[in-house]
Amino acid sequence: xxxxxxxxxxxxxxxxxxxxxxxxxxxxxxxxxxxxxxxxxxxxxxxxxxxxxxxxxxxxxxxxxxxxxxxxxxxxxxxxxxxxxxxxxxxxxxxxxxxxxxxxxxxxxxxxxxxxxxxxxxxxxxxxxxxxxxxxxxxxxxxxxxxxxxxxxxxxxxxxxxxxxxxxxxxxxxxxxxxxxxxxxxxxxxxxxxxxxxxxxxxxxxxxxxxxxxxxxxxxxxxxxxxxxxxxxxxxxxxxxxxxxxxxxxxxxxxxxxxxxxxxxxxxxxxxxxxxxxxxxxxxxxxxxxxxxxxxxxxxxxxxxxxxxxxxxxxxxxxxxxxxxxxxxxxxxxxxxxxxxxxxxxxxxxxxxxxxxxxxxxxxxxxxxxxxxx
Amino acid sequence: xxxxxxxxxxxxxxxxxxxxxxxxxxxxxxxxxxxxxxxxxxxxxxxxxxxxxxxxxxxxxxxxxxxxxxxxxxxxxxxxxxxxxxxxxxxxxxxxxxxxxxxxxxxxxxxxxxxxxxxxxxxxxxxxxxxxxxxxxxxxxxxxxxxxxxxxxxxxxxxxxxxxxxxxxxxxxxxxxxxxxxxxxxxxxxxxxxxxxxxxxxxxxxxxxxxxxxxxxxxxxxxxxxxxxxxxxxxxxxxxxxxxxxxxxxxxxxxxxxxxxxxxxxxxxxxxxxxxxxxxxxxxxxxxxxxxxxxxxxxxxxxxxxxxxxxxxxxxxxxxxxxxxxxxxxxxxxxxxxxxxxxxxxxxxxxxxxxxxxxxxxxxxxxxxxxxxx
Numbered sequence: 001x002x003x004x005x006x007x008x009x010x011x012x013x014x015x016x017x018x019x020x021x022x023x024x025x026x027x028x029x030x031x032x033x034x035x036x037x038x039x040x041x042x043x044x045x046x047x048x049x050x051x052x053x054x055x056x057x058x059x060x061x062x063x064x065x066x067x068x069x070x071x072x073x074x075x076x077x078x079x080x081x082x083x084x085x086x087x088x089x090x091x092x093x094x095x096x097x098x099x100x101x102x103x104x105x106x107x108x109x110x111x112x113x114x115x116x117x118x119x120x121x122x123x124x125x126x127x128x129x130x131x132x133x134x135x136x137x138x139x140x141x142x143x144x145x146x147x148x149x150x151x152x153x154x155x156x157x158x159x160x161x162x163x164x165x166x167x168x169x170x171x172x173x174x175x176x177x178x179x180x181x182x183x184x185x186x187x188x189x190x191x192x193x194x195x196x197x198x199x200x201x202x203x204x205x206x207x208x209x210x211x212x213x214x215x216x217x218x219x220x221x222x223x224x225x226x227x228x229x230x231x232x233x234x235x236x237x238x239x240x241x242x243x244x245x246x247x248x249x250x251x252x253x254x255x256x257x258x259x260x261x262x263x264x265x266x267x268x269x270x271x272x273x274x275x276x277x278x279x280x281x282x283x284x285x286x287x288x289x290x291x292x293x294x295x296x297x298x299x300x301x302x303x304x305x306x307x308x309x310x311x312x313x314x315x316x317x318x319x320x321x322x323x324x325x326x327x328x329x330x331x332x333x334x335x336x337x338x339x340x341x342x343x344x345x346x347x348x349x350x351x352x353x354x355x356x357x358x359x360x361x362x363x364x365x366x367x368x369x370x371x372x373x374x
Numbered sequence: 375x376x377x378x379x380x381x382x383x384x385x386x387x388x389x390x391x392x393x394x395x396x397x398x399x400x401x402x403x404x405x406x407x408x409x410x411x412x413x414x415x416x417x418x419x420x421x422x423x424x425x426x427x428x429x430x431x432x433x434x435x436x437x438x439x440x441x442x443x444x445x446x447x448x449x450x451x452x453x454x455x456x457x458x459x460x461x462x463x464x465x466x467x468x469x470x471x472x473x474x475x476x477x478x479x480x481x482x483x484x485x486x487x488x489x490x491x492x493x494x495x496x497x498x499x500x501x502x503x504x505x506x507x508x509x510x511x512x513x514x515x516x517x518x519x520x521x522x523x524x525x526x527x528x529x530x531x532x533x534x535x536x537x538x539x540x541x542x543x544x545x546x547x548x549x550x551x552x553x554x555x556x557x558x559x560x561x562x563x564x565x566x567x568x569x570x571x572x573x574x575x576x577x578x579x580x581x582x583x584x585x586x587x588x589x590x591x592x593x594x595x596x597x598x599x600x601x602x603x604x605x606x607x608x609x610x611x612x613x614x615x616x617x618x619x620x621x622x623x624x625x626x627x628x629x630x631x632x633x634x635x636x637x638x639x640x641x642x643x644x645x646x647x648x649x650x651x652x653x654x655x656x657x658x659x660x661x662x663x664x665x666x667x668x669x670x671x672x673x674x675x676x677x678x679x680x681x682x683x684x685x686x687x688x689x690x691x692x693x694x695x696x697x698x699x700x701x702x703x704x705x706x707x708x709x710x711x712x713x714x715x716x717x718x719x720x721x722x723x724x725x726x727x728x729x730x731x732x733x734x735x736x737x738x739x740x741x742x743x744x745x746x747x748x
Contacts, residue, residue, distance in 0.1 A: 053431075057427075057461060057463040057464060060464050060467060061463050064466065068470055072470055072471075089431040089435050090431060090434055092438065093434060093467050094467055094468020094469075094471055095468075096442055096446055097446075097468060097477075098468070100471065100475075101471065101474075103471075
């Protein structure tokens with residue numbers, strides 16, 4: 001059999017205020033095309049279908065359309081679980097009806113122990129869970145973290161293993177040894193914690209969701225698919241895509257997805273960035289994180305850059321111009337206004353005021369004093 | 375065929391802060407029992423399944439359980455529409471799958487023109503709609519109100535009429551001539567407006583939702599079922615229940631539902647209300663709207679009544695003690711504090727201060743003045 005493994009759709013997500021609906025639809029159409037062209041026997045969605053537990057009406061309509069398209073129109077089986085961003089209860093609406101068309105959606109821990117039996121494989125759907133849910137399910141308060149819970153879960157799953165079939169696990173958690181990016185909820189802090197990869201060794205393939213890059217984990221038998229769309233600047237370097245898994249030999253192939261507008265990190269000075277010969281070579285409506293290497297103040301810098309690059313999602317200074325204006329511990333009261341201005345300029349621009357600048361500043365100060373005294 | 379007609383479940387609704395979950399479950403179990411005992415061929419739910427467009431997780435879980443119970447466990451067909459309190463988009467989740475088990479859920483106007491064809495009847499499911507939706511559907515901005523829209527809708531529906539069958543319409547609107555209570559959203563003001571009953575004359579039965587009392591409309595062929603639970607004090611007098619419709623002769627029978635705690639209006643004086651011989655005759659944990667006939671102030675009146683009646687939802691004075699302290703137009707500045715106090719007391723208690731009360735008041739005023747000057 002051949003399965004497509006995707007995850008972390010985060011329908012409804014925005015990127016620094018920009019609506020990603022078109023990107024998400026664009027990625028979905030590619031996923032659908034890959035599934036149909038590869039004649040897959042099913043699509044795995046390993047959690048975080050929605051970006052939030054209370055998705056907007058627009059997000060609900062969009063995900064409903066996508067799932068109906070795959071399952072009802074294309075007649076592709078779907079194997080899905082809820083992730084930490086989904087409301088398991090809301091997502092479960094309609095689930096008992098979906099199985100009639102081979103759309104399997106697990107949102108409760110108890111469902112993890114009833115594998116879906118296919119010709120040569122068993123698929124275990126383990127939704128995102130928290131430690132207290134495992135404690136309740138096993139009626140054992142001694143389960144103190146998700147790793148301990150996962151050990152118990154795997155032990156119980158193994159009682160359902162059919163020796164004549166391969167076992168596939170669909171899950172949504174942080175696997176020990178994975179690398180994170182900014183756009184993933186950091187579950188390590190007070191949340192899910194990490195699951196040691198060796199707990200997964202009894203499965204022929206573990207289709208993971210939660211981390212947004214396909215390279216977050218390298219284990220022989222476990223992979224994150226990553227999200228289909230880049231959701232933060234820290235994902236700029238990632239190649240998004242989906243996995244195709246052939247269960248005959250458990251081989252896997254990564255199928256890349258391309259965005260409409262990419263998320264890109266640009267580092268250069270203002271003169272270059274505003275030079276037509278420079279930006280003529282770029283796709284200016286990408287979602288850009290720009291790092292300016294200039295050291296001097298630039299008036300209206302963001303507005304001027306936006307005239308060329310409409311989708312700037314972040315603007316920083318390489319030398320930390322905007323963020324590292326440290327508090328001085330000098331005796332400010334004993335310095336003249338002109339000296340203070342010079343200190344400030346030197347701090348941010350890494351050079352002294354020129355004589356011309358000092359004259360302008362002195363004239364401005366004189367005028368300000370006259371206004372104050374009049 | 376035999377159909378059960380209910381509506382306005384408003385799952386998730388609260389009554390003056392009191393959780394109605396137990397009441398709604400209790401009513402549901404009676405509806406289910408009536409449906410099974412009468413061996414109905416289907417259950418009509420004429421809109422407002424939820425109380426709000428963004429129902430809580432608890433409400434979602436409760437409605438999901440109810441629908442699964444009726445349709446999957448009891449194998450009863452369901453004919454449902456969205457009401458003005460529902461989010462049509464959210465409610466529609468899963469709808470394309472539901473038809474496989476004869477759960478028909480219409481949330482869009484376009485669905486109203488594809489009747490469900492049963493042996494001897496056609497069921498038209500018309501979800502709640504607003505004028506602009508009819509304008510869009512018919513591509514006719516000349517449709518200026520819902521009455522005009524409904525005329526167009528009925529005309530189109532009639533093209534689908536099968537002369538060998540009876541026609542049943544399920545709809546959610548304010549039918550002209552209906553009486554409202556406090557707990558229904560007043561759609562007349564800037565909302566749905568009213569639909570003249572004569573527009574409904576071509577249907578053998580119109581199963582209506584929106585108004586919460588079964589007696590809100592008396593037409594030969596149209597009825598509100600009312601809500602299964604009382605949702606406001608203005609519904610205290612209503613007998614809640616559901617209709618059973620026999621399509622052979624279009625006869626109908628009203629089947630009453632009983633609450634756990636009723637909503638009751640009590641009008642009496644404080645002495646009686648706190649007399650064990652009096653309240654021993656009452657079901658004290660009903661949801662009570664109490665109107666006190668006393669004219670004098672009663673210290674801690676609500677707390678004292680709640681010791682006997684835990685579920686008071688409103689407390690008023692028959693003479694308007696709490697609500698009708700009108701602004702005086704007298705020249706207050708020229709009256710002594712004692713005169714002002716006497717005026718106030720006379721206004722609310724309908725009698726003058728006694729000599730003893732005046733002495734107490736004078737002493738208190740003297741003391742207050744001394745404190746102020748010290």
